[in-house]
Amino acid sequence: MKTLDKKIELILEKESIRQRNSAVFIASENYASVSVRNYSNSIFTNKYAEGYPGKRYYAGCENADEVENLAISRGKKLFSSKHINVQPHSGSQANMAAYVSLLKPGDKILSLSLDHGGHLSHGHNVNFSGKIYEIHNYYLNRESELLDYDQINDIAEKVKPKLIICGYSAYSRIIDFNKFKSISQKVDSLLMADIAHIAGLVVSGKHPSPVGIADIITSTTHKTLRGPRGGLAIIREDLSSKYDRGVFPAIQGGPLMNTILAKAAAFEEALSDNFIEYSQQIIDNAKVLANLFLDRGLRLVSGGTDNHLMLIDTRSIGINGDEAENKLNEVGIVVNKNAIPFDPMPPKITSGIRIGTPAITSRQISNDDLLKIGDVIVDCLSTSSKNTSVFSKEVQKIMNKLPLP
DSSP: OOOOOHHHHHHHHHHHHHHHHOEEOOTTOOOOOHHHHHHHTSGGGGOOOOEETTEESSSSOHHHHHHHHHHHHHHHHHHTOSOEEOOOSSHHHHHHHHHHHHOOTTOEEEEEOGGGTOOGGGTOTTSHHHHHSEEEEEOBOTTTOSBOHHHHHHHHHHHOOSEEEEOOSSOOSOOOHHHHHHHHHHTTOEEEEEOTTTHHHHHTTSSOOOTTTSSEEEEESSGGGOOOSOEEEEEOGGGHHHHHHIIIIIIOSSOOHHHHHHHHHHHHHHTSHHHHHHHHHHHHHHHHHHHHHHHTTOEEGGGSOSSSEEEEEGGGGTOOHHHHHHHHHHTTEEOEEOOOTTOOSOTTTOSEEEEEOHHHHHTTOOHHHHHHHHHHHHHHHHOOOSOOHHHHHHHHHHHTTSOOO
């Protein structure tokens, strides 16, 4: 008879309560469907399958091959691509495989600075990418807080990077992949688009796609794609064999077949009309919140949003990002502190918070309730009172009636 681990069961119950009761606005979080979660927990967690379909280093992989081929087929259809690798364990490892397979140590990479909305794995000095390669950064325009393509072009012509990276973790506007391609062609550079944050918007046609433009496209499979925690990569056909070797055997051993099974399920969900509607609702909800924040006097980086997220400059209400994160968490609203462009504060403090709508949209929140929570965010951040119980009650009242996927 199966015996439950009481300590683990207690932790799971507490996390279940936290997720059910919290209004989650972390831009990189979402709720996977029951099917995706079940497939993540499947018996394929028992199977080792080093290699690729038809070319494994273990016997007994005929069903694993079928799973991976299914994920590949659905992924190619979803992204309208000719080659996709579904083995990366994460977005960062998808990026690492690109570097290892296509670059040499010391090669130059041009990417957006982390404190302007880039990502650790795009060359920050505390990350492997910043230790192995020569990193050069571009920055947002100080006045508009938008990508400055002329500046990027000038830096690229001066630096002559081997790889240019676009795609970000905290940029709220549309990315012009064609402009990046033009810049990369001028300097004979490879172009990599990291669409981890916007993949769900891309496949549903709500953000321009880099497929057929960028040489390498990397992504996570969660966030706006609403799948399991994992990664993927779409690669130009003539580079695909190199990239595949960059994943295995270069940086990974056996793939997580249970996760690849869940990726296949998530890709099928994302091919539905319901997912297109969901993606549009993510953007609509983000714009509703952005307009509310602006109307109530908050300053948003770049003045608004075109996608699933926005950055609030918390200096506009007299507090720092760390204080804002903690105040909201106390009333059941979960966000993350985040650097803003030209931020004078250290990264553990910051001058901003990042707000995202994928998770709250998955909870099927109504427009009226979203506006109520938006007002709670502003009121909670603006008050100097430590008695915030009225805000907690309002949040709980709303979240208690919203279904969990």
